[in-house]
Amino acid sequence: MQTQGAQRRALLRQQSPQHLEYCSSLILRAIRERHSGVSPNALVLGAGACTEIPLTELVRNSDEVVLADLDLASMRLGAGELPTSALRRRVLLVQCDISGDVSVNLKRMLERQPWDLLVPRGAQAVFDAAAECLEQCLVPDPPVLEGLGTGKFGLVVSSLVLSQLFSYPLLDILDRVQLVAPGLLGEQERHSRYQQAASAFRLRVINAHLHLLRRLVEKDGTVVLLSDFRGFVFDVYGTDHDAEHRRTMPLVPRALPDLVRENFTVLEEKHWEWLTDLPVKGRPGRGYEVVGYLLQ
Incomplete structure (x- = not known):
């Protein structure tokens, strides 16, 4: 199933307009x-296939639009939906890891750990080692993204990518634990050092991304920051606002609004819900609570 682009957009118009x-x-x-x-000029970070981006209007009102993402195929899909070749020529695709290779840095540290010696010592040793990897992992602040320069864009959009920048590396740690000691998966919730390291890691990544936005946007330019901040599952469609039928999961630290205001002036702030999957045959539906900022 295609999860981005025109087909996904059509589905969203039905269930989450x-x-x-x-x-x-x-x-x-x-x-x-x-x-x-x-x-x-405009820049979209985490562009993917531009499912949520009004790309045609953005390109028509810009000299050049740069799409930046690690997923080159999706960006090509999004740019290919533009209605004319003249508009497509004004789009530049930049394939890059907008975190500054945080996942690569963390993977390198995980591979250096002597897991064969740590696992026999139990959960404390395993999650202390995981915490140390997070504590020492290089998080470029801000990341240097080749070809994007400094202050070149009058408009910068961060498109629903913020939580991915830290959640994917944290999932990499749990994948490693599952590989070396599957019986310990889930035990991380009981280890305070790991939880503290994960919280600090999230904040470092968020700050680095906000600093990146500040560096990329021109003085007096505008930033649009779109981010999910809480996930939820629900089992009855049409009652998604009823707490009895939903379970929520925080995704982004509560400090996000304060961090945003430390770096920018907030011109507008919106909150809404995004339903990604409806419940079917006993499988719960999924969605996100989203915040959108217009910043300067």
């Missing part, structure tokens, strides 16, 4: 209110 509407409205407002003196 507010998500597309609010993502687009923030970006379109940023386009309308872009200062006349700032660069007419």
Whole structure:
């Protein structure tokens, strides 16, 4: 099943139209209110296939639009949906890890651990080692993304990628634990050092991303930050607002609003829900609570 692009967008229009509407409205407002003196170039970080990005309008109102993501195939899919070749020529695709290779750095540290010696010593030793990897993992702040420069863009969009920048590396740790000691998976919740290291790691990655946005946007330019901040599952469609039928899972630290305000002036803030899957045949539906910021 295609999870991005036109087919995904059509599905979202049916089950979560507010998500597309609010993502687009923030970006379109940023386009309308872009200062006349700032660069007419725009950048989308975590672009993927631009499922939530009003790409045609963005390109028509920019000299050049740069899409940046690790997934080159999806970016090609998104750019290929533009209606004319003239518009497609104004899009530049940059394949990069916008975290600055945090996952690569963490993987290197995990591979250096003597797991064969740690596992026989039990959960404490395993999760202390995992915590040490997180504590010492290099998080470039801000990341240096080749070809994007500094202050070149009048509009920068961070498109629903923030939580992925830290959640994927944390999942890599749990994958490693499952590989070397599957019986310990789930024990991480009981180890305070690991939990503290994971919390600090999340904050470091978030700060680095906010600093990246600040560095990439031109002075007096505009940033649109779209991020999920809480996930939820629900078992009865149509009652997704009823606490009795949903279970929530925090994704982003509560400090995010304060961190955003430390780095930017908030021009607009919106909150909404994004349903990604409806419940079917005993499988619960899934969704996210999302925040969107228009920043300067």
